[in-house]
Amino acid sequence: MGIIFPSEAVASRWDGALQARLRRAPLEQYLRKSGIAPSPPGTSQDSDNIARASVSLVEAGLKIYFKDRADGLAMDQEGTVGHLACLISHALAELIGQPEAWRIAALVSATRLLTPWIGLNAAACASASAARGFQQGWRAAASARDARISQLASSSVLEESTAAPAELSARIAELLDLPVETGFARAAGSS
Numbered sequence: 001m002g003i004i005f006p007s008e009a010v011a012s013r014w015d016g017a018l019q020a021r022l023r024r025a026p027l028e029q030y031l032r033k034s035g036i037a038p039s040p041p042g043t044s045q046d047s048d049n050i051a052r053a054s055v056s057l058v059e060a061g062l063k064i065y066f067k068d069r070a071d072g073l074a075m076d077q078e079g080t081v082g083h084l085a086c087l088i089s090h091a092l093a094e095l096i097g098q099p100e101a102w103r104i105a106a107l108v109s110a111t112r113l114l115t116p117w118i119g120l121n122a123a124a125c126a127s128a129s130a131a132r133g134f135q136q137g138w139r140a141a142a143s144a145r146d147a148r149i150s151q152l153a154s155s156s157v158l159e160e161s162t163a164a165p166a167e168l169s170a171r172i173a174e175l176l177d178l179p180v181e182t183g184f185a186r187a188a189g190s191s
Contacts, residue, residue: 050105061172082130085110
């Protein structure tokens, strides 16, 4: 009987794969807990899982907002929903150590969230606009409200308690209920 040791290159690849798997685990666990199937392994696995979780988190806030309302999503709220999808996707991408995956996840999640209200083509355009605006102005215009939403999104995925998801849903509903200002500035403005 002999022991075979892998080469240093193979061992480092295995270690890197293990570390990536460990970073993804909380997000995949959150998806399973929410009754959402995680994306199968592949090149788009991370962005798909981030998009699925972002849609789930924003939809929970939308449900609270529309609970006692008969009206639909107002035109000025489309940018806010797009901004929220970008913000939460960015936070989750940072959480799993894949910061470049946020943009595709944000585009997909914003489109999925807006499609029932404005249709697929308009939703795709609105999500592209939100992602472009978010990428250009997020760091400069980030507010304490945005920081708290990002923190709550990460905590919703990491923690077992329901306190963070409940607070996140309430904050999303509050944000949608704010008086109308101008487009992206409404979501990105100071608190």
